[in-house]
Amino acid sequence: MAHPHLPSTEATVTAIREVAREFGLEVTVTDDIGADRTSRRTASDAFAVLDPDGSLPHEAFVELGGSPVVTVQVFPEDDARITVEGIEFADVPRDAVPAFLRSVHGGLAHVKGRFFPPGWWLVVPVPGDETYRELVPGASLTAWMNRNVR
Numbered sequence: 001m002a003h004p005h006l007p008s009t010e011a012t013v014t015a016i017r018e019v020a021r022e023f024g025l026e027v028t029v030t031d032d033i034g035a036d037r038t039s040r041r042t043a044s045d046a047f048a049v050l051d052p053d054g055s056l057p058h059e060a061f062v063e064l065g066g067s068p069v070v071t072v073q074v075f076p077e078d079d080a081r082i083t084v085e086g087i088e089f090a091d092v093p094r095d096a097v098p099a100f101l102r103s104v105h106g107g108l109a110h111v112k113g114r115f116f117p118p119g120w121w122l123v124v125p126v127p128g129d130e131t132y133r134e135l136v137p138g139a140s141l142t143a144w145m146n147r148n149v150r
Contacts, residue, residue: 002128003095009058012074015098016062023105026065033058068144070104072097084109085142087122087134099126110150111141120145 006012013029020027033056057076064070073081080097082089084104092100103109109124120136122145136145 003093003099006094006097009060009074009076009094012080012094012097013060013062016064016072016101019098019101019105020064022102023066025105028063028065030061031058032060064101066105068104068109068142070101072101084122084124085144087136089124089132089134092132096126096130099128100124100132102126107148110148111136111145112150120149 004015006015017027019025059076060072060074062072062074064072068085069083070085071083074094074097075081078094080092080094082092082097082100089100103124103126109122112121112123113119114121120139120141121133122136124132126132141149
């Protein structure tokens with residue numbers, strides 16, 4: 001199943017706000033606009049605002065209140081970095097961000113343990129047979145992670 005297309009950072013932030021409204025979460029957004037302000041534009045000339053193609057890049061950092069602790073950094077390059085309880089999911093396609101957040105706040109995300117090799121994994125399944133997995137470093141799980149162990 002394909003996710004609805006989100007053509008811009010602003011469209012993604014609007015979709016994140018809708019998910020937050022669905023789950024009664026507080027939202028804080030910080031926008032960085034211009035090549036001199038976005039994190040991946042280190043190759044830009046000093047004080048350059050536009051990209052070489054004349055576009056104005058827009059990046060947003062979104063913090064969602066509640067439990068679990070979730071932040072989303074939306075990049076102009078059509079991807080996002082989502083952090084759940086300190087565990088970073090890099091390179092999540094921008095179009096998948098709302099589904100990812102619904103899975104986390106809707107109870108589908110869980111922690112799975114393995115005996116060999118030993119470790120804990122934070123698993124976030126999203127519609128369309130996509131599953132995001134990240135290793136939980138160390139042996140300590142947060143309270144939210146402990147409640148979601150399978």
